[in-house]
Amino acid sequence: MSTTVPKKITLRTADNHEFEVDEAVAMELGTVKTFFDENPDATDEPIPLPNVSSKCLSTIIEYCKFHLSLRARGNDSSSAEEEGKVYDEELIKTHDNESLVELILAVNYLNIKDMLDTLNQGVADRIKNKSVEYVRRFFGIENDYTPEEEAEIRAQYEWAFEGVDPDDD
Amino acid sequence: SDNFFPGGSIYPNPKESSLFFSLGHHVDVYFPHQKRSRISPPIVFSGERVEKKNPSIEILPDECLFEIFRRLPGGQERSSCACVSKRWLTLVSNIHRDEINDNNKGGVVSKVEDQDVEGDGYLSRVLEGKKATNVRLAAIAVGTASRGGLGKLSIRGSNSTCGVTNVGLRAISRGCPSLRVLSLWDSSSVGDEGLFEIADGCHQLEKLDLCHCPAITDKSLLAVAKGCPNLKDLTIEGCANIENEGLQALARCCPNLKAISIKDCPLIGDQGIVSMLSSASFTLTKIKLQALNITDVSLAVIGHYGKAVTDLSLISLPNVSEKGFWVMGNGHGLQKLKSFAVTSCRGVTDLGLEAVGKGCPNLKQLCLHKCAFLSDKG
Structure with missing residues (x-):
């Protein structure tokens, strides 16, 4: 339980950066919270997060802080919600595919549900209404269908290829 | 700070x-x-x-991709994701209809396809031989889900290297809740797990046709009985591991069962037929029994309980004797019987046939083939 002086928790990333954050922020990270739930008398040593880079972690901490403060404001929910949305959109916009993927991995590992939802939605929005080739190129995916299989599947889905956005790369 | x-x-x-x-x-x-x-x-x-x-x-681990696909707004997007790679197809096909996130309504795209009433199930697909693979099943599941839904699926045989298995049926179960007719022929690698999935996801199933599926056992039928109360029509042929208990369960749980056809299942005997007839006495209209080890007892029960039966076909039943036919005719249950066909049954004699004739006032059509002990008198 937090005392009068907010407790600080130190997190260490894969590339050996250390981040000191308020306990409340750290508790937003599901994985960290579970750790403390299971080890209530854990020492003040930095918690290693071997799957998270410092770049990701700083983004994640920003996110958690922002949403914590929104929630702290409580009742004027509509404007808070609106701000949250704007923030989330901005978050998606400022990340390219690679860093978005990286961020999802980190957030998935840290188990932050809301943020993961936001990010996943962001990727879904990038996929939607794009051609298959575009998606493959865009995300660097290998096509493992045989030509025959692909033809068959495409025939099955013919309708799905009407009206996709023109590839813009 | x-x-x-x-x-x-x-x-x-x-x-x-x-x-x-x-x-x-x-x-x-x-x-x-x-x-x-x-x-x-x-x-x-x-x-x-x-x-x-x-x-x-x-x-990204599967669960992340899954979450992403779940958030795609329409069937169109999911279908085209399925074309990207096999892994994507597998993941997309595992999305259950209920799990699709609909928060996107009123988004940028609103395609005509999305407005289709889902779940009609007017589409039908047939997979034959080499083409019967899990990949195609998954493709069908994803592709038909938002275009009216799959109503009929027939699988004939199986690709020798990567044939249809339970995984493929799972995709169907997740994506095609409107499935009404499922027909599985020569699918040796489909087992109970696959049918469990179907029973779990396709509650509208009305017709089930299993032919030469040795890995399917009573457990499948039990699951189908529980999951598909609308079942009307059941055909089982050459399924060596289906026993009486499965039939009993179906008869008990499926009040709409109208037609059964059972052929060449060595483990099905009188007990199964008896319980079927006695439970579904007022609904069963068509019965076809072929190459089974059933005896006079089954015929007696049909004669007594087959009150709604209009079509009865008995083929190659070596253990049925004259007495069976006689008792069937004298059971006075077959009042509605219109069409009666007997082929290769030693038990059909003049006496038996006479009894049937008397017991079935509405009989209009009678076909007899290869019945050696019958004379003109009958």
């Missing part, structure tokens, strides 16, 4: 290290280990796997 401590990092600047990464890529020996943790979460510091490409969406 929350300070950023550069700490004792080997790489003072993450940007630089990623540059390093792309160079080190070609010089395997020189590959710095720590860097890899950045992109291969499940196997920290293990190396090997990551060498070939930059972090792509492919390194």
